[in-house]
Amino acid sequence: MRLNFRRGSAFANKKAKKYLKNKKPEDIKSVAVIRHAAIGDFVVMRPFLIELKVFFPNAKITLSVDRNAMYGMPKDLVDEVHIIDKVFVDNKSKKTGMFSRLKQIRELPKQDILFDLTDSSLTLLMAIFAKVDIKVGYSYRAFRRLFYDLSVLRSDFVLESQSMLHQLNILGANTKHYPLEYGLTKESRDIKNPYIIYFAGASIQARCWGEENFVMLIEKMRNKYSDYQHIVLKGIKEDEQFDDIYAPFADYENVVHQNTLPLEGIYDYLAKSSLVIVGDTGIRNMAIASNTPTLGLMWAMGISPLRYLPKVKEHQVVFNSDYLKPSVDEVLNSTIQLMDGLYESNDEKN
DSSP, X not given: OOOOOOBTTEEEOHHHHHHHHTOOGGGOOEEEEEOOOOHHHHHHHHHHHHHHHHHSTTOEEEEEEETTSOTTOOGGGOSEEEXXXXXXXXXXXXXXXXXXXXXXXXXXXXXXXEEESSOOHHHHHHHHHSOEEEEEEEOSSGGGGGTOSEEEOOOSSSOHHHHHHHHHHTTTOOOOOSSOOOOSOOOOOOSSSOEEEEEOOOSSGGGOOOHHHXXXXXXXXXXXXXXXXXXXXXXXXXXXXXXXXXXXXXXXXXXXXXXXXXXXXXXXXXHHSSEEEEOSSHHHHHHHHTTOOEEEEOOOTTOOGGGGOOXXXXXXEEOOTTOOOOOHHHHHHHHHHHHIIIIIHHHHHO
């Protein structure tokens, strides 16, 4: 494997250069990937794992995860799962100590290459103490280069999945970029019975657009797109049932309150929809992975929407440069523009 990059765009120490000089991808037998994250972050990493299996065809892949965040992890794309406990299993209010974490880190079998896709203090600890030949990570914090043999910059201006693929590109992998492969569903838009999905939750409460805004938006949308079903989708959390959003529309046939769907059904359901309108949360990543158009609602200071935005016309974000929460009319106008650009001309032809 030959490293080929301009100085400053990525980093490699002498150990990495020596190790890789006479190595071919086929020679790599074991690879570990660290991803301590929630379901949306697991979805985002799937293209990386798919490309990883292609580039290292003979490697056994181990995924290291946090026990408290295993829901939706991509078990279908890895061979083994390594678990770290950040809190005690029988007392989740109490954090585990350094000794128990180091013990679990050392339980990870010897690896040829380790990829850190999380970049936290705990995963840095794993990179330091895990038994591994070459460690690959992010280096947007310069001191990280002291602990990783290979590192790339982590950009806020490209889709996060692409930043992950850069960790393979540094090794010479010619990865696919668009459309990214997620391997989750083969379904496509339901044309005979079209529907639009609304999900009012977000990763944290402060990033929720507001249930009252969704009520006003749906009222306008159900009239504008009266031939569509408008789906208020429930989440898995107690505060994601959205009864107050659905209540004003309970007597309307074209507004539906959809119960929480299991993982084995959610991707097909998303794939058949015409559009998903959603804030900063895992459902948006899941919709993108289902090849479903999305309209994201983002305004949080310090969170670049470009990191979550594939640069294709099917995905847009309502985002104000002054970081103000978008108005209902702004979201409505963006929705109409996106829908017209995707469907109006084609539907008229049909």
